[in-house]
Amino acid sequence: MIRLKNTVKKYGIQRALDCSNLHIKVGEFVFLVGASGAGKSTLMRLMYREELPTRGQVFVGGVDVAKMHPSKVPHLRRRMGIVFQDFKxxxxxxxxxxxxxxxxxxxxxxxxxxxxxxxxxxxxxxxxxxxxxxxxxxxxxxxxxxxxxxxxxxPSLLIADEPTGNLDPQTSMEIMDILEQVNKRGTTVIVATHDQIIVDHFKKRVITLEQGRIIKDINAGTYG
Ligand SMILES: Nc1ncnc2c1ncn2[C@@H]1O[C@H](COP(=O)(O)OP(=O)(O)O)[C@@H](O)[C@H]1O
Ligand SMILES: [Mg+2]
Incomplete structure (x- = not known):
């Protein structure tokens, strides 16, 4: 579903993401964790082509979205759902x-x-x-x-960037239960979060970013 190869995103001289290799398969549920500024949102924005990589490739459903013509972006977005912290x-x-x-x-x-x-x-x-x-x-x-x-x-892919960041713990858990249901119906789900309790509860694949690099990638993982 998603594959990044030697993907770098810089803002000026600031290296926000440096990902040599990442593969997320169809049907997976993945947590993206890491401190504020670690590059979680940058990685997601590359996936829905809100940003272009400075170099490297970002495959979504077999297509390198970095090379995609801007006129094709709406078509890409129609196959994905995006959930934001501030609801929008x-x-x-x-x-x-x-x-x-x-x-x-x-x-x-x-x-x-x-x-x-x-x-x-x-x-x-x-x-x-x-x-x-x-x-x-x-x-x-x-x-x-x-x-x-x-x-x-x-959508075949749902991307949620800190979807529970503004919610209390009980409500956050309910929202995560819904995202898990969406995944069980066949949608690949990627969730960026700071919430250790949630990550530890669901025991999904956990990808940890630190200063733009993937430092850990564990199946059925926990936050720590
Ligand atoms: N539009 C931008 N312009 C300049 N720097 C940015 C921009 N977006 C993010 N950054 C920087 O890139 C790094 C990663 O940010 P971000 O992906 O938002 O991290 P996270 O979502 O994990 O908090 C941070 O150092 C941040 O300051
Ligand atoms: Mg973020």
Whole structure:
């Protein structure tokens, strides 16, 4: 699903990422851990082609996104879902519209859109909140909407950058349970997190970054 080869990302002289080799297979669930500034977000931004590598390759689904023509990027993003720490919801649009936003652009019938949005809201446990505004929801509920939006188009890859960074421990665990469900339905899931309790609880593959380098990569690992 993902393969990086001799990939370097610099910001000016600052080397944010230096990854000689990384492979994430279809269907995996991976935690990306490491201190603030270790390069987690940089690695993810390379995967969804928000950034280009300074050198090296970034394969996503067999395609080197570093060489991808900019006009192809929307097509790449449609096959992935992205979840952010700060949710990034449209606050003047209700939950339904937030989740429908991306698939509306695809020329789907309104019946199909309704079906998909309802399905996504059901998976995240918010079947009755379609008409609510984000401001009427708790942080945990807003992140559920963020996940519904990310999965509504049935992506093969879901990337979540500190999805529980703004949430309390109980709510964080609920959000992670949903991401695990999404993975069990067949989506490859990559989660960047600082949360040791979560990483230790789920016992997934754990990739540890330090100053832009992968210093550890362990299956069924823990944070420490
Ligand atoms: N847009 C940017 N411009 C300059 N430096 C950046 C930028 N984004 C990240 N960096 C630097 O790259 C390094 C890695 O950052 P980041 O990937 O955000 O780490 P993390 O997500 O693990 O906290 C840090 O030193 C950070 O300051
Ligand atoms: Mg980050």
């Amino acid at each position: 919801l449209l606050c003047d649009h209700n939950v339904f519209d937030n989740v429908a936003f991306v698939i509306r652009a695809l020329g789907m019938s309104s019946r199909e859109i309704k079906k998909r949005v309802r399905g996504a809201l059901k998976i995240v446990g918010l079947p009755d909140k379609a008409d609510a505004l984000p401001t009427q929801l708790s942080g945990g509920e807003q992140q559920r909407v963020g996940i519904a939006r990310a999965i509504v188009n049935g």
